[in-house]
Amino acid sequence: MLSHCANSQCSRPFLRLRQGKLFLVETDRVAESGELAPPYSPSVRQPPRRVERYWLCDECAKVWTLAHDWRQGIALVPLPRPPASARPDLEAGYGEIA
Numbered sequence: 001m002l003s004h005c006a007n008s009q010c011s012r013p014f015l016r017l018r019q020g021k022l023f024l025v026e027t028d029r030v031a032e033s034g035e036l037a038p039p040y041s042p043s044v045r046q047p048p049r050r051v052e053r054y055w056l057c058d059e060c061a062k063v064w065t066l067a068h069d070w071r072q073g074i075a076l077v078p079l080p081r082p083p084a085s086a087r088p089d090l091e092a093g094y095g096e097i098a
Contacts, residue, residue: 007060020060
């Protein structure tokens with residue numbers, strides 16, 4: 001169950017789906033300790049995949065996203081910043097009208 005933002009530096013609690021950004025990550029079933037994974041066969045029913053849920057609050061979702069790394073698991077990754085030429089010039093909207 002989700003309880004808080006996936007950013008470990010943020011303590012914002014998860015309260016509503018409409019706030020922030022929800023991530024669903026589908027992963028293969030992990031073999032139990034000492035259990036060998038059977039080889040793939042189209043005639044044998046495969047074990048269900050596991051779905052993990054992560055959430056970033058509104059503030060964290062503005063600058064971060066989540067990525068799945070097979071070695072590290074879920075990692076917090078900064079969003080790419082748009083080039084300065086693509087960003088709206090905020091000060092242009094505050095000029096005086098003559």
